[in-house]
Amino acid sequence: xxxxxxxxxxxxxxxxxxxxxxxxxxxxxxxxxxxxxxxxxxxxxxxxxxxxxxxxxxxxxxxxxxxxxxxxxxxxxxxxxxxxxxxxxxxxxxxxxxxxxxxxxxxxxxxxxxxxxxxxxxxxxxxxxxxxxxxxxxxxxxxxxxxxxxxxxxxxxxxxxxxxxxxxxxxxxxxxxxxxxxxxxxxxxxxxxxxxxxxxxxxxxxxxxxxxxxxxxxxxxxxxxxxxxxxxxxxxxxxxxxxxxxxxxxxxxxxxxxxxxxxxxxxxxxxxxxxxxxxxxxxxxxxxxxxxxxxxxxxxxxxxxxxxxxxxxxxxxxxxxxxxxxxxxxxxxxxxxxxxxxxxxxxxxxxxxxxxxxxxxxxxxxxxxxxxxxxxxxxxxxxxxxxxxxxxxxxxxxxxxxxxxxxxxxxxxxxxxxxxxxxxxxxxxxxxxxxxxxxxxxxxxxxxxxxxxxxxxxxxxxxxxxxxxxxxxxxxxxxxxxxxxxxxxxxxxxxxxxxxxxxxxxxxxxxxxxxxxxxxxxxxxxxxxxxxxxxxxxxx
Ligand SMILES: *[C@@H]1O[C@H](CO)[C@@H](O)[C@H](O)[C@H]1NC(C)=O
Ligand SMILES: *[C@@H]1O[C@H](CO)[C@@H](O)[C@H](O)[C@H]1NC(C)=O
Ligand SMILES: *[C@@H]1O[C@H](CO)[C@@H](O)[C@H](O)[C@H]1NC(C)=O
Ligand SMILES: *[C@@H]1O[C@H](CO)[C@@H](O)[C@H](O)[C@H]1NC(C)=O
Ligand SMILES: *[C@@H]1O[C@H](CO)[C@@H](O)[C@H](O)[C@H]1NC(C)=O
Ligand SMILES: *[C@@H]1O[C@H](CO)[C@@H](O)[C@H](O)[C@H]1NC(C)=O
Ligand SMILES: *[C@@H]1O[C@H](CO)[C@@H](O)[C@H](O)[C@H]1NC(C)=O
Ligand SMILES: *[C@@H]1O[C@H](CO)[C@@H](O)[C@H](O)[C@H]1NC(C)=O
Numbered sequence: 244x245x246x247x248x249x250x251x252x253x254x255x256x257x258x259x260x261x262x263x264x265x266x267x268x269x270x271x272x273x274x275x276x277x278x279x280x281x282x283x284x285x286x287x288x289x290x291x292x293x294x295x296x297x298x299x300x301x302x303x304x305x306x307x308x309x310x311x312x313x314x315x316x317x318x319x320x321x322x323x324x325x326x327x328x329x330x331x332x333x334x335x336x337x338x339x340x341x342x343x344x345x346x347x348x349x350x351x352x353x354x355x356x357x358x359x360x361x362x363x364x365x366x367x368x369x370x371x372x373x374x375x376x377x378x379x380x381x382x383x384x385x386x387x388x389x390x391x392x393x394x395x396x397x398x399x400x401x402x403x404x405x406x407x408x409x410x411x412x413x414x415x416x417x418x419x420x421x422x423x424x425x426x427x428x429x430x431x432x433x434x435x436x437x438x439x440x441x442x443x444x445x446x447x448x449x450x451x452x453x454x455x456x457x458x459x460x461x462x463x464x465x466x467x468x469x470x471x472x473x474x475x476x477x478x479x480x481x482x483x484x485x486x487x488x489x490x491x492x493x494x495x496x497x498x499x500x501x502x503x504x505x506x507x508x509x510x511x512x513x514x515x516x517x518x519x520x521x522x523x524x525x526x527x528x529x530x531x532x533x534x535x536x537x538x539x540x541x542x543x544x545x546x547x548x549x550x551x552x553x554x555x556x557x558x559x560x561x562x563x564x565x566x567x568x569x570x571x572x573x574x575x576x577x578x579x580x581x582x583x584x585x586x587x588x589x590x591x592x593x594x595x596x597x598x599x600x601x602x603x604x605x606x607x608x609x610x611x612x613x614x615x616x617x618x619x620x621x622x623x624x625x626x627x628x629x630x631x632x633x634x635x636x637x638x639x640x641x642x643x644x645x646x647x648x649x650x651x652x653x654x655x656x657x658x659x660x661x662x663x664x665x666x667x668x669x670x671x672x673x674x675x676x677x678x679x680x681x682x683x684x685x686x687x688x689x690x691x692x693x694x695x696x697x698x699x700x701x702x703x704x705x706x707x708x709x710x711x712x713x714x715x716x717x718x719x720x721x722x723x724x725x726x727x728x729x730x731x732x733x734x735x736x737x738x739x740x741x742x743x744x745x746x747x748x749x750x751x752x753x754x755x756x757x758x759x760x761x762x763x764x765x766x767x768x769x770x771x772x773x774x775x776x777x778x779x780x781x782x783x
Contacts, residue, residue: 620680
């Protein structure tokens with residue numbers, strides 16, 4: 244009886260709720276479709292959308308505090324990286340969030356799938372008609388003008404007041420990166436330079452593994468600690484032929500036998516037989532030949548994290564990825580950093596970049612994230628100079644992190660006037676460091692000379708993997724998120740690059756340049772690493 248009346252009360256409440264006006268919070272908005280897309284019309288009401296919801300983390304700020312306290316050399320907790328569980332305690336949504344989301348989904352007859360181990364990402368499948376009501380929006384068909392490819396997205400969406408505090412973002416909705424645009428620059432895939440002969444043997448014109456070993460004093464002696472791993476991010480279409488990698492190593496590291504020791508984890512849906520020349524060859528051939536005997540994992544996805552991770556693809560202009568999505572992904576880098584992972588990412592190959600209206604420099608995702616270490620490019624030897632393609636700049640999303648205050652302020656004080664109006668001087672500056680991006684040879688069936696910051700990140704990652712090998716063998720923690728240490732201390736082991744410049748032509752016949760200068764600059768950062776000096780600085 245009691246039960247029945249309770250049920251009745253609930254039912255009448257439900258009716259009341261349904262007739263009550265639900266008020267909404269606007270969560271994300273964009274004025275127009277991304278460049279290159281046109282609006283076709285409303286999406287079919289019965290089409291099912293697979294949406295991902297990022298739930299509010301328990302203590303996102305706490306995670307960032309924890310990250311800095313294990314990464315700042317002056318902190319009492321320096322090097323005391325967090326366990327996976329400790330990180331998840333910051334990231335997992337609070338019980339109140341889970342309860343609110345469960346109630347809201349149940350009320351709407353929906354179920355969800357947990358997409359991340361910490362439970363901060365969930366997935367729902369929902370018809371357009373219902374999604375439009377849930378998020379007070381109009382999902383729309385957009386067509387890519389050149390390719391005709393169609394996609395269902397929206398220009399804005401809102402969250403009901405009652406759950407607005409529990410959801411950070413809904414994806415894919417407004418972020419340009421989720422509009423499939425095969426014609427946009429997606430990656431700094433190394434550039435092939437067909438005019439150069441792969442036979443050049445001088446280090447002035449070509450960075451072979453032995454040239455890099457000589458320039459940066461990278462030892463050829465094998466690493467000893469098999470727990471100290473180096474992760475190489477793979478990507479779809481990045482399949483590699485192990486025979487090719489073996490061929491490269493036999494050519495450039497004949498002293499190491501057996502040379503190639505790496506583990507491949509395939510990404511779902513990747514074609515293992517993709518025979519194309521891929522970024523994978525550059526990344527694997529150089530890490531394997533420089534980080535001698537460091538266990539290397541290719542296609543790192545959700546495996547236990549390596550001590551160093553190098554990524555040379557998936558760069559976007561900053562404005563292409565919505566701030567909410569950028570921030571969520573940046574937070575994921577912070578999680579890895581807190582666990583002790585050093586994340587190197589190639590800074591990109593188009594200088595300071597151009598905003599869509601060509602009036603300003605355009606920073607890049609994910610280098611704008613203050614928790615990654617961005618690697619720019621250099622060329623030549625004696626002196627080693629800025630490579631003209633080396634990307635750098637200042638974020639419009641993230642303010643300058645404290646760790647780079649002194650270095651970046653010094654650059655702006657000396658040079659700021661020259662770039663007024665072209666860049667946002669208050670933002671996070673990148674790259675942080677650099678390495679050679681001039682012609683390298685890769686083997687992918689034949690020897691190709693290639694250039695790009697894609698080559699620089701694997702070199703730096705190899706050097707730090709070897710530094711970590713010594714640290715870990717001495718019973719010390721790996722370096723983890725290095726930026727606070729780099730700007731305070733580590734830069735002393737780097738060669739400051741003070742000549743050369745990055746160039747970009749945004750408007751016909753107008754070339755913008757940024758010169759490398761003494762100290763930090765947004766072309767080569769703090770400079771290029773010297774293994775021998777790193778080892779001295781760290782008393783190894
Ligand atoms: C959606 O509705 C249209 C028109 O009523 C129909 O032709 C189509 O088969 C439906 N699709 C699905 C997936 O139910
Ligand atoms: C959705 O489209 C309808 C019809 O054009 C319009 O009345 C409504 O205001 C739109 N809703 C939103 C949230 O834009
Ligand atoms: C480069 O090396 C290849 C193979 O060793 C050889 O066939 C070719 O003649 C060389 N080219 C030059 C310009 O030396
Ligand atoms: C090697 O590099 C120097 C300096 O950049 C350049 O002058 C020379 O032409 C290059 N030689 C070849 C063979 O590319
Ligand atoms: C590697 O890790 C395993 C498991 O944690 C541990 O037992 C072993 O002692 C470690 N080896 C070295 C050389 O640190
Ligand atoms: C390859 O690496 C694994 C650990 O990742 C190690 O156990 C094995 O001994 C290595 N093999 C060779 C031939 O060095
Ligand atoms: C400049 O960067 C700051 C963050 O440091 C940001 O708040 C501001 O909106 C940016 N300005 C522009 C014009 O994007
Ligand atoms: C760019 O320079 C070329 C060659 O000097 C000239 O023909 C062209 O008109 C210029 N374009 C613009 C937009 O000034």
